[in-house]
Amino acid sequence: MNRISELSAAIAKHTATIDGYFTSNGLPTPSLEADALWNLPIPDGATDIKQARVAVIEACSELRDLMTGPKELLKFEWTAYVSVKVILRFRLDQSFPVGESTTFEAMSQYSGLSAKQVRRFVKHAILNHRLFQEKSPGVITHSALTAVLASEEIARNAFVVQLDEFWPAGIRVADALEKWPGSEENNETGFSLVNNSSKSLYDILAADPVRNARFGMLFNRPDEPLDLIIENYPWQDFNSVVDVGGSHGAVAIAIAEKFPHMKCIVQDLPETVKEGAARLPVKLEDRVEFMVQDFFTPQRITADVYYLRSILHNWSDKYCIKILQNLVPALKNGSRIIIHERVLPDVDQLAGVDAKPAINLDIGMLQLLNAQQREMHEWPALLQRADHRFQFLGAKKPDGAIRWICEAVWIEGDERRGFPAQ
């Protein structure tokens, strides 16, 4: 069988598996109509159905490319997201309720754009992105995608931030690499260039409350259940944890709730600490403490565990080493360091659809901050560069998790190597 027939057969086979699952469980078939479910109803435990879904997506993508052909694949869609940006900026998705219809004229009155402009952008968005539908000429209804955008501010905000802040930064990455070869500084990026600034993303956004609030909202929704870190680390074996750059303390609070013997300290910058402390449930006040601590200054708290979730991927190696070295003054023999973040897949896993978000985030970290995602082998090396007394113990990724739990231990006197520390 040739490749296109193989792919076509695979698509038919795996689609039938998924269809059978939905039918036998009384679940609706996937749809992009406005009243569709927002996510496919496949529970975490249904591993074979999840795998079938991945197989369909991968086979469709390859088949589509094969049927397009190499030369046509090289055509660049340079208008790709223009219509989406306009729709979001002028809030056309929010111009009429989900379940109702509208016209180009009504959208024009709502937005201040001309009816002709609205028609051009809406048609582009329907064709390229399945935003809206036009089932009869001039009558516009929502699709599932615009229904989500119109109904859920967090999803809408994420799209806006990606289009308005992240995408333009990507366009200047090559320029930044040319201007600052090999830079590890977070103010020498595509983001800095496109903002015409010598500052970092954090400083640029901090100067603009609206942009800063939109950026902050990106992190308001948990991207994986907290249970995954609570259930998959032996917290019961320890008495204290410092959540380094812990934001509003979601993880520390979950640890304190589940393990009443634990003392948790959440460290962050002043503004975040103030907000986090204000939100802390009164019943946890004696066991969860918020503390201002810049992680580029020496750590003041000696604890059993130092927990860093999604911290190091925001920094280049040079700064990660400084963050780790600044823990050293407080560490005691046996202190644990948990690095909890996405890990880049190995080269042999690059084909999987799961690899794509990690690889894309890696480039994203570069375009915004000159930072990076890391492969597993880079963690022990980075820890060793910070201090040879950090010993990497291993890592695991619980089922259903997006982050790995990477663990290191601090060994005083370099017992591991059998000679005293210098």
Ligand SMILES: C[S@@+](CC[C@H](N)C(=O)[O-])C[C@H]1O[C@@H](n2cnc3c(N)ncnc32)[C@H](O)[C@@H]1O
């Ligand atoms: C990507 S967020 C991760 C927050 C949290 N660990 C989590 O996973 O939800 C990075 C955090 O680092 C904090 N941060 C940035 N620079 C810092 C610094 N120099 N010292 C302490 N915290 C810092 C930010 O305020 C933010 O809360």
